[in-house]
Amino acid sequence: xxxxxxxxxxxxxxxxxxxxxxxxxxxxxxxxxxxxxxxxxxxxxxxxxxxxxxxxxxxxxxxxxxxxxxxxxxxxxxxxxxxxxxxxxxxxxxxxxxxxxxxxxxxxxxxxxxxxxxxxxxxxxxxxxxxxxxxxxxxxxxxxxxxxxxxxxxxxxxxxxxxxxxxxxxxxxxxxxxxxxxxxxxxxxxxxxxxxxxxxxxxxxxxxxxxxxxxxxxxxxxxxxxxxxxxxxxxxxxxxxxxxxxxxxxxxxxxxxxxxxxxxxxxxxxxxxxxxxxxxxxxxxxxxxxxxxxxxxxxxxxx
Amino acid sequence: xxxxxxxxxxxxxxxxxxxxxxxxxxxxxxxxxxxxxxxxxxxxxxxxxxxxxxxxxxxxxxxxxxxxxxxxxxxxxxxxxxxxxxxxxxxxxxxxxxxxxxxxxxxxxxxxxxxxxxxxxxxxxxxxxxxxxxxxxxxxxxxxxxxxxxxxxxxxxxxxxxxxxxxxxxxxxxxxxxxxxxxxxxxxxxxxxxxxxxxxxxxxxxxxxxxxxxxxxxxxxxxxxxxxxxxxxxxxxxxxxxxxxxxxxxxxxxxxxxxxxxxxxxxxxxxxxxxxxxxxxxxxxxxxxxxxxxxxxxxxxxx
DNA sequence: TTAAATTACGTAAGACGTAAGGATG
DNA sequence: CATCCTTACGTCTTACGTAATTTAA
Numbered sequence: 001x002x003x004x005x006x007x008x009x010x011x012x013x014x015x016x017x018x019x020x021x022x023x024x025x026x027x028x029x030x031x032x033x034x035x036x037x038x039x040x041x042x043x044x045x046x047x048x049x050x051x052x053x054x055x056x057x058x059x060x061x062x063x064x065x066x067x068x069x070x071x072x073x074x075x076x077x078x079x080x081x082x083x084x085x086x087x088x089x090x091x092x093x094x095x096x097x098x099x100x101x102x103x104x105x106x107x108x109x110x111x112x113x114x115x116x117x118x119x120x121x122x123x124x125x126x127x128x129x130x131x132x133x134x135x136x137x138x139x140x141x142x143x144x145x146x147x148x149x150x151x152x153x154x155x156x157x158x159x160x161x162x163x164x165x166x167x168x169x170x171x172x173x174x175x176x177x178x179x180x181x182x183x184x185x186x187x188x189x190x191x192x193x194x195x196x197x198x199x200x201x202x203x204x205x206x207x208x209x210x211x212x213x214x215x216x217x218x219x220x221x222x223x224x225x226x227x228x229x230x231x232x233x234x235x236x237x238x239x240x241x242x243x244x245x246x247x248x249x250x251x252x253x254x255x256x257x258x259x260x261x262x263x264x265x266x267x268x269x270x271x272x273x274x275x276x277x278x279x280x281x282x283x284x285x286x287x288x289x290x291x292x293x294x295x296x297x298x299x300x301x302x303x
Numbered sequence: 304x305x306x307x308x309x310x311x312x313x314x315x316x317x318x319x320x321x322x323x324x325x326x327x328x329x330x331x332x333x334x335x336x337x338x339x340x341x342x343x344x345x346x347x348x349x350x351x352x353x354x355x356x357x358x359x360x361x362x363x364x365x366x367x368x369x370x371x372x373x374x375x376x377x378x379x380x381x382x383x384x385x386x387x388x389x390x391x392x393x394x395x396x397x398x399x400x401x402x403x404x405x406x407x408x409x410x411x412x413x414x415x416x417x418x419x420x421x422x423x424x425x426x427x428x429x430x431x432x433x434x435x436x437x438x439x440x441x442x443x444x445x446x447x448x449x450x451x452x453x454x455x456x457x458x459x460x461x462x463x464x465x466x467x468x469x470x471x472x473x474x475x476x477x478x479x480x481x482x483x484x485x486x487x488x489x490x491x492x493x494x495x496x497x498x499x500x501x502x503x504x505x506x507x508x509x510x511x512x513x514x515x516x517x518x519x520x521x522x523x524x525x526x527x528x529x530x531x532x533x534x535x536x537x538x539x540x541x542x543x544x545x546x547x548x549x550x551x552x553x554x555x556x557x558x559x560x561x562x563x564x565x566x567x568x569x570x571x572x573x574x575x576x577x578x579x580x581x582x583x584x585x586x587x588x589x590x591x592x593x594x595x596x597x598x599x600x601x602x603x604x605x606x
Numbered sequence: 607t608t609a610a611a612t613t614a615c616g617t618a619a620g621a622c623g624t625a626a627g628g629a630t631g
Numbered sequence: 632c633a634t635c636c637t638t639a640c641g642t643c644t645t646a647c648g649t650a651a652t653t654t655a656a
Contacts, residue, residue: 607656608655608656609654609655609656610653610654610655610656611652611653611654611655612651612652612653612654613650613651613652613653614649614650614651614652615648615649615650615651616647616648616649617646617647617648617649618645618646618647618648619644619645619646619647620643620644620645620646621642621643621644621645622641622642622643622644623640623641623642623643624639624640624641624642625638625639625640626637626638626639626640627636627637627638627639628635628636628637628638629634629635629636629637630633630634630635630636631632631633631634631635
């Protein structure tokens with residue numbers, strides 16, 4: 001199970017094609033064919049159904065492991081690379097769309113005010129890509145968002161030594177089209193909406209399986225899928241009646257054409273967490289410190 | 304980062320010797336030396352200090368990833384192997400020592416009574432080895448134990464698609480020597496014992512870092528280390544005054560020469576969880592079903 | 607018939623063992 | 632000086648590309 005073979009395996013199933021994967025990876029078709037054959041020989045099962053290209057049951061099992069494995073391999077490499085990097089003058093922040101709210105933007109502004117000649121780059125990507133970027137060292141730190149019980153941490157996959165820090169907690173809201181019967185409500189119960197039409201926008205809004213988990217309920221069946229990280233596009237889909245979506249209230253309230261209604265039950269918040277490697281880069285540590293002291297100040301002020 | 308190279312890397316640091324690792328892995332010293340050199344060239348850092356053999360900082364980082372990576376590689380292989388296995392006539396159960404209490408033993412007995420010609424094997428190992436055995440397919444399922452708040456799950460590392468099931472909850476107890484001042488108490492507060500002398504017996508008793516985690520306190524400093532899975536030996540160490548240990552009360556009460564005192568605060572239980580792959584073998588599923596119906600019966604009886 | 611995967615085969619790189627060479631306690 | 636790691640080198644295996652062959656929509 002050479003990582004190269006796993007990488008081509010994943011690419012083949014992503015592209016649903018041997019030749020497509022070959023082009024993407026810079027191999028010839030033949031090499032890709034040999035890779036898959038080698039993996040299948042090694043594991044003693046057919047992994048890929050050909051024409052059309054699709055995973056066999058064994059291939060499906062392998063697909064549950066291979067991406068995580070490749071990610072952690074990158075994480076190991078990045079962890080070591082961080083050791084002999086010289087103190088960098090650039091801070092790269094990976095961020096999921098709903099995490100880029102006032103708290104995060106404000107903290108970044110404060111950081112730029114405090115530091116001189118610090119080049120800050122913000123990459124807005126899907127939730128999984130944030131973690132992947134941080135873990136593989138393509139970003140110094142990341143902000144991920146999700147729904148959770150108040151002061152409960154978000155679940156994170158185990159990809160090596162990482163530290164998380166609560167960055168913000170906001171009211172969770174549901175996006176309705178303006179003419180929806182519930183749009184005028186002061187609040188809605190999420191558990192009443194399990195049978196509603198939802199938009200599967202796992203990169204942008206709170207993923208539906210997360211809603212299922214925090215509500216401990218089935219349902220939240222998607223009607224349409226939204227790819228990408230475009231909040232306005234998502235709002236447009238909701239406004240046009242394609243389905244509902246869950247977002248933090250401050251973000252949702254600023255979106256045009258929709259009604260944002262706070263969630264009253266179960267008691268949930270929208271949570272943003274900062275995640276960074278256990279051995280962060282210097283500017284990353286600076287931002288972490290800044291957010292920590294901010295939180296301490298806020299906590300003190302609240303008393 | 305070929306898995307073979309990672310494997311020798313781990314072996315070298317385990318054995319603190321190139322030649323020792325070579326013997327263990329069936330290579331020549333030379334091959335091991337070349338493996339390490341190849342890894343170091345690939346990652347661009349020295350990973351191993353020689354004479355004496357020890358990890359460099361970069362090597363230490365890699366050591367946080369390599370074992371998990373290798374384990375998951377085994378997990379992937381085992382997951383696929385389970386697919387084309389024929390319905391087996393043997394059930395292999397991996398079990399940590401404190402998990403093998405009345406509930407687990409009883410369930411196994413019931414299973415043997417119900418099934419004909421089922422060969423059951425129980426492997427008692429350390430906590431981590433239970434997971435490794437299950438994940439790598441050396442056991443059909445495992446029982447792990449630990450301390451937790453009532454009805455809270457034990458934390459599990461993410462090693463792929465796995466299912467856990469609460470198997471038993473028992474009172475948590477601390478082992479004292481008979482002549483200890485607290486030995487006659489009806490109950491003790493764990494939080495009062497952070498400064499006591501403890502035995503580091505992470506394979507057998509509740510690991511000290513787990514106690515720190517559930518108490519949210521520092522302390523529980525080990526005085527002596529106990530390796531292996533021998534409950535009676537552990538009791539002997541405690542009886543001789545080497546230090547305290549935490550175990551489930553039913554197990555602890557049966558040990559000779561010591562006093563077992565229930566823990567009253569923080570509110571904690573000793574928890575045993577069954578862990579099995581998402582695609583379990585047939586007899587594993589049978590045992591899971593048996594335990595589930597048992598729990599349902601117990602829950603019904605309690606009302 | 608044609609797009610697409612497999613097989614055959616040649617070259618070049620890599621992996622491992624043997625054995626000689628260094629370093630270190 | 633003895634132990635243990637490294638380097639040099641020879642052999643065998645493996646990986647990949649080119650090109651011919653087979654397969655399936």
